Amino acid sequence: RKEVEQDPGPFNVPEGATVAFNCTYSNSASQSFFWYRQDCRKEPKLLMSVYSSGNEDGRFTAQLNRASQYISLLIRDSKLSDSATYLCVVNMGYGGSQGNLIFGKGTKLSVKP
Amino acid sequence: ETGVTQSPTHLIKTRGQQVTLRCSSQSGHNTVSWYQQALGQGPQFIFQYYREEENGRGNFPPRFSGLQFPNYSSELNVNALELDDSALYLCASSTGTNPNTGELFFGEGSRLTVL
Numbered sequence: 001r002k003e004v005e006q007d008p009g010p011f012n013v014p015e016g017a018t019v020a021f022n023c024t025y026s027n028s029a030s031q032s033f034f035w036y037r038q039d040c041r042k043e044p045k046l047l048m049s050v051y052s053s054g055n056e057d058g059r060f061t062a063q064l065n066r067a068s069q070y071i072s073l074l075i076r077d078s079k080l081s082d083s084a085t086y087l088c089v090v091n092m093g094y095g096g097s098q099g100n101l102i103f104g105k106g107t108k109l110s111v112k113p
Numbered sequence: 114e115t116g117v118t119q120s121p122t123h124l125i126k127t128r129g130q131q132v133t134l135r136c137s138s139q140s141g142h143n144t145v146s147w148y149q150q151a152l153g154q155g156p157q158f159i160f161q162y163y164r165e166e167e168n169g170r171g172n173f174p175p176r177f178s179g180l181q182f183p184n185y186s187s188e189l190n191v192n193a194l195e196l197d198d199s200a201l202y203l204c205a206s207s208t209g210t211n212p213n214t215g216e217l218f219f220g221e222g223s224r225l226t227v228l
Contacts, residue, residue, distance in 0.1 A: 004155075043203060043219035044156065087155050100146060100169055101217060103155030 002104075003027060006088050009107035017078045021107050023071040023088030030102075033064055035073050036087040038106065044087055047073075078111045085109070116140060117206050117220035125226045126194050134189040134223045136204030144168070145187040146217060147179060148203040156203055162187055191225075199227045 006023045013019050025033075033050040048055065050062040050071055061074040071088055088104040116139035126132050138145050144163045148156035158171035162181035176192040185206070191198055201224050205217035 043221050044217075045219070046216045100158035100161060100171060101156075102158070103148075105153070105155045 003102045004088055004090050004104035006086075006104040007107045008105075009109070011107065011109045012112060013078055013109070014112055015078055015080060017111075018074065018076050019078055019109060020075075021073045021086055021088070021109075023073075023104055025069050025071070025088075025090045025102075027090070028066075028069060030069075030090045032091040033071050034089040034091070034101070035060075035062060035071075036089050036103070038085045038087055040084075044103075047086070075109075078109075080111050080113065083109055083111045117204060117218050119202075119204050119220035119223050121223055122221065123224045123226075125228060127228050128194055128196060130194050130227075131190065131192045132194060132225060134191075134202050134204075134225075136187045136189070136206075136220055138185045138187070138204075138206030139218050142206035142208050142218070143185050144207045145181055145185065146205045146207070147187070147189045148205065148219075149173070150201040150203055150222070151197075152200070159189065194227045196227050199225060201225075 004025050011019055035047040036044040037047045038044040048057050048062055050064045052064050054063045059076045063072045085106040085108045087106045090102045118137045120135050146161040147159040149159055150156040159173050160170040161168045165181045178190045181187045201222040203219050203222045205219045207217050
């Protein structure tokens with residue numbers, strides 16, 4: 001089983017749609033969780049952290065369920081500019097080899113006019 | 114822009130050759146991590162350097178090696194190149210060895226093609 005698994009995608013949605021991405025992680029000792037965004041042929045950039053209580057940043061809402069080892073990202077009122085690949089990311093939390101970020105394969109979102 | 118610069122941006126090598134990729138970290142960042150991103154995959158952790166010492170390594174063979182310099186810039190060296198080494202190599206800088214904030218600042222990457 002892969003350490004971080006995401007919906008395969010691609011997701012093709014019209015402008016204004018609500019879209020949800022899901023992600024599961026295998027290691028229950030994982031400490032922190034994030035969503036990164038990667039535009040085509042560009043570097044990944046942090047979109048938002050994910051907290052157990054859930055958190056919202058404008059049109060984006062992230063949720064974490066530690067019991068189910070499940071992370072989600074909800075995008076409301078999709079914009080053309082939201083088109084990108086969304087990477088689910090897990091951090092083991094401590095230094096050394098556990099200090100690195102584990103990335104999922106990513107889910108590609110394409111928002112159409 | 115993140116302030117992390119990588120060179121070269123693109124390069125082509127043949128099997129068996131060696132390659133060196135370079136990275137200048139963002140000002141004030143003392144930690145550099147290297148990732149390999151194959152086409153259609155997420156980035157995979159190669160190793161991390163903190164204050165010139167390797168501070169963690171992913172599941173990559175010893176022919177992948179690195180250095181960090183006193184100014185915190187870094188190099189990734191790959192010996193005996195194989196076709197499967199073709200990928201985008203991303204350098205990311207951060208402060209400290211425990212980036213629990215999750216914010217790594219990535220460079221735009223070096224795209225390596227091995228023929």
